[in-house]
Structures are given as C-alpha cells and as structure tokens.
Amino acid sequence: MKSKIERPFTAASFQAYLNENKLMGSHCPHCQAHFLPPRAICPHCYGDQLAWVEFSGQGKLAAFTTIYIAPSAMIAAGYGRDNPYLAGVVELEEGVKISGQILGADAAIGVPLTATFVERGEGEAKRRYLAFQIA
C-alpha cells in the first residue's frame, strides 16, 4: 500500500514537512519500527516498503548543552557568548530520538518537551528548523 502523499524519503521531503509544521518520519510495516529522520531502507530487515508517519512531537530531554561558542549559522541568528542557546537530544514518545534546538529555561534531563518550528536566517537563507519547547 502506498502512502497518501508520495514524497520520497529524502531530507528535502523532511524539510518540506517541517515547512508545514509537521514532524514526519518513516515506518517499516514489517518490523513495526519508526525512523526519524526518515529512512528509505529499514536497517533491520532491509525492506524498502516504508511509509511516512507523523510524530506527535511530545517527548523528553535525553541530553543537552548550553552553547556559548556558536557556529556561523547560529551567530547569524543572534546567538553567541552573550546570548547562549540550548541544543539537545530528545526522546519522543514513539521511542525514537532526534536532535533539536531546545527553547525555554530550566533544562534538565527528563523534562517534558513539545516540538515547535522556528525560523532562522534572512532572505534566501531563511529556513524552518525543528526545535523543542520546554513545557
């Protein structure tokens, strides 16, 4: 059975979904495994009959850091020594983990988070990114 929207399992498709405020990954019907970011091939059974699946965006913080020495893209977005930001690994309720910017105060391992979508960059470089808000 084909998924309703036949987008290929690529980073461009993942980004297109982010632009629609959707966190989408793939699912292997044979192994019942979820993949985020989306995979085109299941690493367990090597099957390729995967389908898109939407993630709830609910999860908890598994690991995090506050970054003071930022990369160029984050400096351009106004971050740095005087305006540090959080990045983390989030464990979603579906059981998979993903990286994202973490928004909000009082970060701690295990705090509940909700996916949100933030824009960074100017002009042509403007893009929507996955982030997580501390509840």
Add this chain to the structure above:
Amino acid sequence: MSKKLGRGVALVGAGMSKFGAFPDKSGRDLFVEAFQDMRQSVDKGFDPADIETIYIGNFSSDLFEGQSHTAPIMADVVGLTPRPATRIEDACASGGAALRQGILAIASGLYDIALVGGVEKMTNLPTAEVTDTLAAAADILYEIPAGFTFPGFYAAIASAYMHKYGLKPEQLMNVAIKNHENGALNPNAQFGVTIPAWMEGRKVAAQKKGRPVPTWQNEMEFLHDDSANPMIAWPLRLFDCSPITDGATAVLLVAEEIAPRFTDHPLHIIGSGQASDVALHDRDDLTSLSAARRAAQEAYAMAGVTAEDIRLAEVHDCFTIAEIIATEDLGFFAPGDGFKAAEDRVTARDGAKPVNTSGGLKSKGHPVGASGVAQAVEIFKQMRGEAGERQVARDLPLGLTHNLGGTGGTCVVHIFERRA
C-alpha cells in the same frame, strides 16, 4: 571466530612535526618535518625509495587550506611519486583509519613497506570557520541544524553521563590536569605546560601589563574562573577541549619478516579493529560509544589479549569526557568508573593504567587527521623506552591506541606488542 591479518605487520619507525600554530608553514611543510623525524627513528636506517605505497590521514585540507587531492602532494614533497598515494578521511579518525589501511595493504601481501602519514593545517581559518569545518564531521542535515557544535555534542554526552553516573563537571578537570602534566614533558606538544604553570604565567602577564593580578590559590580555583576558563558548551569549558592545531605525523610499516632489516626492536601490530555508528541521537546509550566497544572487541580478539593486559594507551581525548568514556569503552574500567579512575590518578603516568602519556589531544594538540598516527608515535617511543622525561618507569610489552571520528561515528583501535 576472531579475524586475523593475512600476515604479520611491524611498526619500525615513527615521527612527527612539532604540533602548534605555524603561520609560515603549510601542511606539506609539516609533513616533510614528520617524514624526516620518522627517518631518524629507524634504527638501522632505510632507503626511502624502498617505500611502496602511501596512505595519508587528512580530514579537511579542502576547507582548511583550499587543497583537495592531498595524498599525491605529500608523496611528491618527500620524493615518492609515482607510488600509489591515497588519502583516508574518517574525520578525527582519519589517521587511525590510514594506519589500518597501511596495515591491511601489507597484510594482503601486495606490499612489504608502507608509509602512513597524517596531516592537518587548521590555523589558517578564524575560529568560527574552524568550528564550522569540524561540524561537517557530524550529520549536517539532521544534527547541525539543531545548533550543535563539536564541543556541544560531547557536552550533551557529558550531560547524559552526569545524570546516569553522578559525575560533577569539576571532576572532568582531572583529565585536563593529568594530560597537561604529561604534555609539559613532550617537546612536540602545542600546549606543553602544566595547568599550575599556566596559571602562574597568567599572573605574571597581568603584573607586567599593570592589570589586577588574579588571586587563584590553586589550579582548581583557576579552572573554576569564568575569565580564565570560559564556558564553551556547558558543562565543558575551554580546558575541557582540545585545541586547534597544525601538525603532521609519519610512520613506517613493514612486513614482519623483513622487520630485522630496519630494527631489532620493532613493535608488532597484533590487533586492529574498526567500527562505524549512527548519529548520536539514534543511539540507545548516550554514555558509551558502541563503535569504540566494537573496535576494541575486534582488536582484543585478534590479538588474543584482554583489557587487563594493556599496559599503556593513547586514547582520543578530544574533550575530557571523551577520555573518561574511552577508558570505559576499552574495558579498562566499568561503566561509570572512568571518572573515578581519573580522579584517583589510576590513568596518570605513574598509575596502574597510564593513559595519554604524550599529553593527549588536549595538551599535545589535535591536528585532526594527524592525531590517530600521533598516538602510534607515542606508543612507539614509550614501548621502546625512548620517551625521555615522560617515560613510563615500567616494562611496557603491550600498548593500545583508540582513535575516534566525530562523536564516535568511527572508531579505530590498534594493539602493539614488543617482543624484544
């Protein structure tokens, strides 16, 4: 059944350039220095024309120097064209992976004599661009958009480790203090100075400039001071991070049966393991690197030795937390005990399990693609009793190197044995 090499391979020469920031030297200049140092180290001498193949570990001469296709240039500057010259890139494990390719080339029977080098010229770029270049060793589609930097990844690993095992950030500093103690005795180290000496240097500099002289009473006070040791990515501060470095390394590998032509004291490479892994966020356990565990298991099985047998190790301390986790992944200490071992000085030069006697990446410097080969240089010197002031004062029949790429997307482990 454990995997075996097709035939024995021996390390018979090892050299390095000085590590540091050298505005007037290109990567190839540094490689020439490393090659000359390696030639000096071969006890019975050899004719460079006998070298049959060349592997060069290099992460990103493309972005650091605007130079791709690096291996033939390195072959050329030491007069070795038209021999095959291949660049190996596995991020910070490029050197270790190049070493492994040299070993496999000889073990295959195709070549008897291989030159393995490593080179990285990093200081041409401003820090932000170096940070961006290093970030390319992670997943640029799904990890970097989160805002992660390399210190950031290892800081996140540290946060998970702290949560699981009760590590406190100041306990990480034991690794930096130890590695600077060792590096202070390594004339090739970039920051070859102890942290207390560094602290006193800062006081003297302040006095000379007529500024208020800091009142740090000891190294821990110094390391807790935000102005002396600023936060890079919580919980990691400046002194938790390896530096940006220019440097090169070179080693000579030969088929075991011809080793006596070069030296009476070769190191036999009895174990070699390498593994890969998924992005950090895809891992079940964020406090251990499974590629390191797997590479170590493969190397131990090939060598027929256990973690307990290893007397000396150079491990990939790109960040303090990385050394702690490395000593656990290699089986030296149980999970969660690595930071206690560092605190108890078990891994100090005079401890039961000396780790990073060279000063490690932390103090010696971390020219990315050269670091994996530099580990073998230190093992060569220590196991042959040639490490000078930092020589471990015990017999060292078995040594190990552990070289990580990225956040553990690659790990390469080698085990060396001295029989004479």
